[in-house]
Amino acid sequence: MEKVLFVSVFLLLLLSMGHAQTKRSDSLIIVLKSELAKDGQYDKSKEKRIEQLKMHLVGIGAEDFKSRFNLYTDIFREYSSYKFDSAFQYVRLMTDLSEQFGKKQELIQSQILMGTTLVSSGFYKEAFDITDAISSDELPNTLKTDFLFLRARLNAGIADYDNDAYFSREYYRQSAEDFKSAEIATPSNDFEQTINLAFNKDSVAARHLTPDFFYHTIIRQSLPAHNVAMVATRVSYAYTGYDRVLFLTLAAINDVRSSTKETLAIFLLGQELFKLGKTNDAYEFMQEAAKNAKFYGARNQVVQIESMLPLVAGKIIDEKQHEKDKLLIGLLIFLIVAVVLFFLLVIYRRQLQRIKVNEQMIREKNTELEDVNAKLWESSRIKEELIGLFFKTCSSYIDTLDKIKHKTLHSIKLGKYKEVSQLLKEVQVEEEKDRLYEMLDSVFLTMFPNFIASFNALLKKEDQIWPKSGETLNATLRIFALIRLGITEHEAIAKILDYSVSTVYTYKTRIKSRALVPANDFEQRIMEIKFIDSNYF
Template sequence: MKKNLLSVIIFLLIAPSCYPQALRSDKILTTLKSELEKEHLYDLNKEKRIKQLRNELDHTDIKNFNNRYALCGRIFEEYHSFKFDSAFVYVRKMITLSEKFNQPENLIKSKILLGSTLLNSGFYKEAFDIVTTINVNGLSDSLKSDYLNLCARLNAGIGDYDNDAYFSKIYRQRSDQDFKSAEITTPSNDFEKTINLAFQPDSVRDKKLTPNFYYNFITGRGLSQHKIAMVATRLSFAYTGDDRILFLALAAINDVRSSTKETLAIFLLGQELFQLNRTDDAYIMMQHAVKNARFYGARNREVQIESILPLVAGKVIDQKQHERDKLLIGFLIFLIVAVILVFVLVVYRRQMQRIKSNERVIKEINNELKSINGKLLESSRIKEEFIGLFFKTCSSYIETLDKVKRRAQHNIKLGKYNDANIVLEKVQIDKEKAQLYDTLDTMFLTLFPNFVTSFNALLKTEDQIWPKTGEMLNATLRIFALVRLGVSELETIAKILDYSVSTVYTYKNRVKVKALVPAEDFERKIMEIKFIDDLQSINTSS
């Protein structure tokens, strides 16, 4: 133990002087792209190995537990990070063999492997069910550590999946406790301790523990490709920017070479590149990440990637369009400059008459621009008046329906039941109101698609107001939607929504009291919620 620790210390001291400066992320990304082009060759080699193992299993005596269990284990290891459904089949065979030949330790080991496989594919409930069947009493330290690490990963995975302020916190606390228990059961070795040093604060971390040191540390120890990928992925969380890209790209390269499809590295690499505005590379990585997730059968990872991939693709398209626009602008500038030069030569040759002619042209263009601006202002004013007229007309229509209803009731009192029935059958006030509100909600959310999210950002989490399933806006949100449209008078809002003035007043004050901003500033903040055009421009620029 002391010799091993001494060798690690010597390695820490001499490594910085023996290795060159940190590799550039661009160089390793080029290597990764090259490896991605050869991905199918690595997959063919893996499938060839699996075929040989399966053939060997088919010719093994069914009564020979050790050989059959070992072969199933080797096939499972090949499939474990390659294809979920096949890995599931062979780990189930390992469980069946262990039960058939009464091998309790192998049975527990196989169940732990099954739980890990289910976790990788997002079957959290089923993985929890497997964990509950394992009796930890009497387990060896190694198996107990594997069991605790599985529980920790499972709690961390379900916490990330829930992404909830309350429940996720509970699951992450359980995960931390399980990891600590696993560490107590089987303490980290010298290699793991060296890796853990990377996560110390900068003020404490040894200056010799550079990204370049760790890069050479994990690639120069004869680790398997899959092990390098796992360690590099973990190290990536200790760094940011180009250093993180370095480790994630290293992990992705080794994942490709080992035909690992259940991989987190290339997805995280795509995210990091996207955050650094390297969208072309990010899009390539995200495409491979979603392809791997589909091939393996990692449903949770596939959903996670597909929620981000459209954002990356959209930004790639925007950048390509921006580049085309810059090229076009450059060409137009060149053309304008050329025209100006020709124009100057003509001016000198034709003297003042040409200048006066151009002045008249400019004046005509300015007049046309003024005319166009006037039309735009007029058009804008017409739209504003139209929206106001729309809401007033709808409100008036509801009042008319209400009057018709009263006439019908009057006919009933006079005994004119047939006339009353005819009138009443035509009146569906609730339906008309619902249609009006649906029209209001639809129109408003078309203009302000981010309104509900922006509105709730002004409130504490526990006070936030979200529409129920099937709703677009509820009563409170609808009141403030009208405020955002410029309808500020309580009487007008009450009339449109068929509330009393006091009800509208109560709704508004109830929200303002709970707001994160001063009550007098709340409506101003509501008015600052972006219109759809502003929102799109913000998304494009970001």
């Protein structure tokens, strides 16, 4: 009995902890969205710091190696997780300056930073060339540790890129070996050792270390935002579900605050939310991840992220379609039940009226026994007939309802929506069409958020067409939206939008005649409007 009670209490505690963790993760996601809205402000602050450093550089003489090298280093560190091209430019300046003055240690330091920058952008072959050219045996411990971390990241990166059980195995083994060697060269401090406990299940169980413990440990350290993001991302690999979401959201928030564009945190957050069924948030964060990767210049991440985005977008479309199907089925059931209830009420009303007539006749003929008996017998027969009719009618409606139900479900299952439409004569078709167009507009603008602006860019300012307040797309924009989706035949467009073929032709001709590009090229330019416009990122 005590054992059962203990297990019950333990399960309740787990459930309450899980619920609390979900609420905390949701709260952090709200904070993240708020920070994303301010990312331009953080980027401006970083650009301002970089410009100030560049201004300091102007006043330093060409022979002052130390000051110039230190400023190059500071500018590189500002760019290192922000923009690959600029970071690469300044780490090359560091390398050239070190070679010019014959500074061997600074040269190796610059080469290691060069390799780290190349790994971040997916230049694995070039990074391997750098690591192969460096001999780690004669390096001091600090540089040796940096070198080993570089090689570990490089091997892990190429293993992830290969994504093959056979070929990736050796890269993962080498990466793990380099991380161990780096730990020997420069042992972890107390904070790093505490964070590493998250990956030691025995220590976690023995010390009762919960995700909350590691979360508060990170927060209490008062680390710079970029460091918080890196530590939180590392801890996230020890967990799954909402526990992992908690740490990845914390990492993403601090990446935004530190203007870090070279980051996987927000993409990993999108992946985890997608697994948990939070598709809209997953899509939003993956779009942000793609934007960051393109801004930074992380070619490997762009490919990985953009391969996932269509899957998430497809899931969103499927969910909306499923909601629409549920609405239609609900409406169908409601109409059937309403019709059945209406006829039942008519029958009940008639039955009550007849009973009242019979009772009145009995009261009027009460003085004569034979008449009363006759009337009672007649009334009894009427009641029997009415009851029989009632049950027969109910049975008939039930059979009819059952046939309609099976036929409707069968037709829906086979995709025969026209047969369903025949059963739903009272459905407001025009309203359903309006809803369909609204959904079409919403889905289309989700896939092509820059469509309206790109469309109007092909027209003179006075000829541009913008939706009115409350509209998503108007008639003209909707015709060209269908063309962008690959529906080019006039008959098909007219049928979808319930226009005449001549109306569609007139709309198209009128717009092409006002275009800034040749009429023959207009539709091609419409087709070139990107699924996700590069300017958006």
